[in-house]
Amino acid sequence: MRPLVKEILALSPESQEVTVQGWVKTKRETKNLVFLDVNDGSCFAGIQCTFNRLETEADPALSGISTGASVKIWGRLVPSPASGQAVEIAAAGMEVLGGAPPESYPLQKKKHSFEFLREIAHLRARTNTFAAIARVRSRMAMAVHEFFQSRGFFYINTPIITASDAEGAGAMFQVSTLDTEALLKSGKAPDYTKDFFGKRAYLTVSGQLEAETYACAVGRVYTFGPTFRAENSNTVRHLAEFWMIEPEMAFARLEDNMDLAEDFLKFIFKTALHDCESDLKFFDERIEHGIRDVLISVAESRFSRISYTDAVRELEKNAGAFEFKPYWGCDLQSEHERFLTEKVAEGPVIVTDYPKDIKAFYMKLNDDGKTVGAMDVLVPRLGEIIGGSERENDLSRLEERMRSLNMESDHYEWYLDLRRYGTVPHAGFGLGFERLIQYITGMANIRDVIPYPRAVGQAEF
Numbered sequence: 380m381r382p383l384v385k386e387i388l389a390l391s392p393e394s395q396e397v398t399v400q401g402w403v404k405t406k407r408e409t410k411n412l413v414f415l416d417v418n419d420g421s422c423f424a425g426i427q428c429t430f431n432r433l434e435t436e437a438d439p440a441l442s443g444i445s446t447g448a449s450v451k452i453w454g455r456l457v458p459s460p461a462s463g464q465a466v467e468i469a470a471a472g473m474e475v476l477g478g479a480p481p482e483s484y485p486l487q488k489k490k491h492s493f494e495f496l497r498e499i500a501h502l503r504a505r506t507n508t509f510a511a512i513a514r515v516r517s518r519m520a521m522a523v524h525e526f527f528q529s530r531g532f533f534y535i536n537t538p539i540i541t542a543s544d545a546e547g548a549g550a551m552f553q554v555s556t557l558d559t560e561a562l563l564k565s566g567k568a569p570d571y572t573k574d575f576f577g578k579r580a581y582l583t584v585s586g587q588l589e590a591e592t593y594a595c596a597v598g599r600v601y602t603f604g605p606t607f608r609a610e611n612s613n614t615v616r617h618l619a620e621f622w623m624i625e626p627e628m629a630f631a632r633l634e635d636n637m638d639l640a641e642d643f644l645k646f647i648f649k650t651a652l653h654d655c656e657s658d659l660k661f662f663d664e665r666i667e668h669g670i671r672d673v674l675i676s677v678a679e680s681r682f683s684r685i686s687y688t689d690a691v692r693e694l695e696k697n698a699g700a701f702e703f704k705p706y707w708g709c710d711l712q713s714e715h716e717r718f719l720t721e722k723v724a725e726g727p728v729i730v731t732d733y734p735k736d737i738k739a740f741y742m743k744l745n746d747d748g749k750t751v752g753a754m755d756v757l758v759p760r761l762g763e764i765i766g767g768s769e770r771e772n773d774l775s776r777l778e779e780r781m782r783s784l785n786m787e788s789d790h791y792e793w794y795l796d797l798r799r800y801g802t803v804p805h806a807g808f809g810l811g812f813e814r815l816i817q818y819i820t821g822m823a824n825i826r827d828v829i830p831y832p833r834a835v836g837q838a839e840f
């Protein structure tokens with residue numbers, strides 16, 4: 380296999396012969412020298428290849444080369460006189476693998492808007508920003524597994540097609556093989572018993588309920604998979620398809636859940652700081668100033684914890700600052716969340732014990748009969764990054780709650796069985812992987828931290 384630019388840059392320049400393959404980022408020329416910056420995406424930096432026109436035979440090819448062309452270049456690795464790079468290649472020859480005509484290649488040297496780049500998502504990974512995001516995303520996915528695996532959690536794969544609405548929020552994409560056009564023409568109501576699964580089915584909004592069944596068997600589990608929400612929310616922090624990480628622990632209470640969430644985020648941030656140094660430097664300098672310091676301080680400080688009731692009291696004191704008036708019982712809006720984390724806590728904050736009426740059916744009812752053992756982790760800039768809870772493990776309370784929400788309990792008998800047989804206190808949470816990547820990179824729009832975003836009106840590629 381070819382050596383990566385990352386590997387070549389780490390070699391010592393003892394006149395080694397090397398061959399590099401990659402894409403030309405920039406080309407600069409002086410009278411006798413031509414400099415190509417060649418990048419292969421393996422790391423942030425490219426390697427400079429210097430051609431001496433008088434000594435190399437590459438000249439005809441060289442003159443036709445422009446940004447985006449793919450090349451194979453060979454020569455000697457030598458110490459670089461230029462600042463910011465230890466080594467460069469004194470090129471002896473070159474082969475052009477594929478040109479990129481400057482009249483039509485969309486990624487010229489100038490800076491493009493992220494909106495424009497979203498339209499050419501198949502090419503945007505060739506920019507510094509999107510290549511850096513891809514590398515960070517990959518490393519963070521690995522860090523998720525490292526964290527849970529080293530703490531006795533098993534990775535489980537929950538179904539993507541499901542008949543149950545895990546969040547009870549109804550924002551689900553239906554999956555069906557019924558011929559909708561024929562149905563429309565016939566004027567008949569669809570008969571789902573004739574559908575592929577013999578009943579209505581959907582894309583999952585969360586793997587939590589199935590994760591609970593495994594936690595109540597093997598103790599600690601986590602999922603890491605795609606989830607889907609048909610919410611009509613056109614915001615910078617919502618996707619219709621996103622990746623969620625959902626740990627679930629048996630014999631655990633809300634307190635354990637909060638500790639896990641805090642340890643988890645800190646571990647992830649430390650890994651990013653340690654292993655994605657040059658990419659983070661770029662995000663810090665070019666995308667969101669100070670993001671590295673934020674990550675460092677978050678990784679080292681203790682997260683604040685505040686009850687929903689106290690949080691609302693803080694918001695009410697500043698009611699003038701908001702578009703939506705805060706009151707006890709209101710669902711916290713993004714502006715409220717940001718105020719709590721940015722102004723009240725001045726850092727990450729875990730809000731607990733929300734009113735039961737604004738939270739999902741499975742959350743454990745507190746002794747006050749009004750609130751549930753929920754926890755949301757809020758971070759500056761984004762607001763909610765994690766949502767979780769202790770689960771209702773009492774059969775009759777859970778049944779009562781489901782009745783009050785008119786849920787069809789026959790779809791959830793299997794879920795209720797966990798409370799019928801060997802029920803245990805258990806808890807878990809969900810972290811949106813894209814929100815995490817957004818937080819680490821400082822990218823403003825969630826659509827820019829997943830290769831091919833799916834959102835309202837957007838399913839290209």
Ligand code: 4AD
Nearest residue numbers: 585587617618621625764765766767807808809811
């Ligand atoms: O708060 P949510 O809806 O919680 C659940 O789905 C629970 N079943 C989790 C659990 O306890 N196992 O979603 C969890 C997280 C949010 O905090 C957010 O980070 C992310 O998932 N999220 C989204 N990310 C991108 N786009 C969306 N539309 C999202 N909706 C939620």
Ligand code: MG
Nearest residue numbers: 755763765766
């Ligand atoms: Mg939530």
